[in-house]
Amino acid sequence: xxxxxxxxxxxxxxxxxxxxxxxxxxxxxxxxxxxxxEVLVNLWKGFEGFEHRSDIRTWIYRVALNTCISxxxxxxxxxxxVRLTMDINLFEDRDEDTKQVDMLHKRISKLQPFDRAIVLLxxxxxxxxxIGQIVGISTKNVSVRLFRIREQLKQMSND
Amino acid sequence: xxxxxxxxxxxQQMNTLKKKLEQQEIVNDRFIRHSMEKTAGNISRRYYFIMxxxxxxxxxxxxxxxxxNGFSIPFWxxxxxxxxxxxxxxxxxxxxxxxxxxxxxxxxxxxxRMASAKKFDANWLLIGIPMAIVFLGWFMYEAxxxxxxxxxxxxxxxxCIGGVLGAIWGFSLHFRTQRQYQEIxxxxxxxxxx
Numbered sequence: 001x002x003x004x005x006x007x008x009x010x011x012x013x014x015x016x017x018x019x020x021x022x023x024x025x026x027x028x029x030x031x032x033x034x035x036x037x038e039v040l041v042n043l044w045k046g047f048e049g050f051e052h053r054s055d056i057r058t059w060i061y062r063v064a065l066n067t068c069i070s071x072x073x074x075x076x077x078x079x080x081x082v083r084l085t086m087d088i089n090l091f092e093d094r095d096e097d098t099k100q101v102d103m104l105h106k107r108i109s110k111l112q113p114f115d116r117a118i119v120l121l122x123x124x125x126x127x128x129x130x131i132g133q134i135v136g137i138s139t140k141n142v143s144v145r146l147f148r149i150r151e152q153l154k155q156m157s158n159d
Numbered sequence: 160x161x162x163x164x165x166x167x168x169x170x171q172q173m174n175t176l177k178k179k180l181e182q183q184e185i186v187n188d189r190f191i192r193h194s195m196e197k198t199a200g201n202i203s204r205r206y207y208f209i210m211x212x213x214x215x216x217x218x219x220x221x222x223x224x225x226x227x228n229g230f231s232i233p234f235w236x237x238x239x240x241x242x243x244x245x246x247x248x249x250x251x252x253x254x255x256x257x258x259x260x261x262x263x264x265x266x267x268x269x270x271x272r273m274a275s276a277k278k279f280d281a282n283w284l285l286i287g288i289p290m291a292i293v294f295l296g297w298f299m300y301e302a303x304x305x306x307x308x309x310x311x312x313x314x315x316x317x318x319c320i321g322g323v324l325g326a327i328w329g330f331s332l333h334f335r336t337q338r339q340y341q342e343i344x345x346x347x348x349x350x351x352x353x
Contacts, residue, residue, distance in 0.1 A: 004194040005194075005346070104172035104173060153169075
């Protein structure tokens, strides 16, 4: 199997993970597509060098979160010849499910980018250890931060 | 209690998001087309190289065979015919690649062209191998006529080694080209099957 096909298959398997991260770090449909594109470009750059020493899902989370956190939104949006995205607009669809998703987005987007990353991984049912590995902090630090995030979220719902 | 409810609620919302996204397909048509175009470009470049070698071999073989070693003119003419036939066959197949604009054309049409080019390339061995055997046999005969008492001289061994290396190189190019045609066909089938 060629590298391109392996990559396409890996992206297809983890598309919802990648898109979820991008969605939580975006404010509109264009931004989510730009981020999705940017994450795929970074994944592609590192794909051949990925040595499978860590789980592919962990690696994808790391690349996606690093891209989303570090991207400078003031920069001109990257325009690429090859557009890769999903035919969905979570910012404009108005069905009941999308409203629920939108509530989640609003809550998460109020958090700081780093906390956003941690809560996203926690919502994906990753262990504290895995979260720590991805964002580069200790397991204990993850639990402390998650406690604070929960407090913040609780505060938000009370407001 | 309230806290747990909030978090549980968020997890449910996350699951809803995941379900929505899992139903989506990535719009990857252009990505795959780019990959196909890259592979086709690789085959095209190889074809251009083969065509250039075929044309260069006509004057070179005259100098190397006739002038330098004193081989017969009919042998040189046969070499020229071999090279021109190879040039023609390669040019004919390269046109199928050139006409297939991977980024815009209908993929079913591109697939048909690629399958046809792959088949032509595979069938080419039916012409190429006999031609190479005749060429090598005639080459040995010419060498024998020039040096009947020293059959195991340098020219004979040069012919043998050249023949073996040429066959290995030719077969490796052939199988690589066949594999790349198949990759393009598989990629088109992946897209059109969705």
